Amino acid sequence: MVVFHGTFAKLDKASSDTLTVEPYIAWGYPKLTQPQVIYKHGCGEISKKRTPLTDNPLIARSLGKYGIISVENLIPKTYTVGKSFKEANNFLVIFSTTGYFLKGLYSWNIAASRQADGILVE
Numbered sequence: 001m002v003v004f005h006g007t008f009a010k011l012d013k014a015s016s017d018t019l020t021v022e023p024y025i026a027w028g029y030p031k032l033t034q035p036q037v038i039y040k041h042g043c044g045e046i047s048k049k050r051t052p053l054t055d056n057p058l059i060a061r062s063l064g065k066y067g068i069i070s071v072e073n074l075i076p077k078t079y080t081v082g083k084s085f086k087e088a089n090n091f092l093v094i095f096s097t098t099g100y101f102l103k104g105l106y107s108w109n110i111a112a113s114r115q116a117d118g119i120l121v122e
Helices: 013-018 034-041 056-066 071-079 085-091 100-116
Strands: 043-046 049-052
Touching (some): 034 071, 043 085, 056 071
Antiparallel strands (some): 043 049
16 A cells, blocks of 8 residues: 555446545545646656656647647546546556645544534534
8 A cells, every 4th residue: 555645536336336445544635626736746657757747748749649738638637537538547647745634634534524424614
C-alpha cells in the first residue's frame, strides 16, 4: 500500500465493490479541487518517463489524436469521465501528495463520523 498517492478512476459497479473502507482508514474529499490537483501534481508519461505537465505541446503530441491539446482540455476529460477518459487517465501517471491534511486528522475524523450520522458539521 502506498500512502498519499492517487489516480482517477471511473466508478462503476465493479470498482465500487472492490473499494472498501475499513474503520481505521481516513477518507473524504480533498481540499484541493480536481483542476488544482492536476496543475500542482499532474505528470504525464511521455517516452516511458514521468514528465511534469509544464506546457501544452507535450500534451498535444501525446493526446492530440483524441482532441486533447492542452491542460484545459485534459481536465474535463478526467472530471466528467467523458469521451477519451481512458486515454487521458492512462496518460496521467499516479500523483503523489505530501499528506498536508494530517494536522487536523483527529478532528476531521470526528467531523466525518458526525456527518455519517446525519449531523451537519461546518
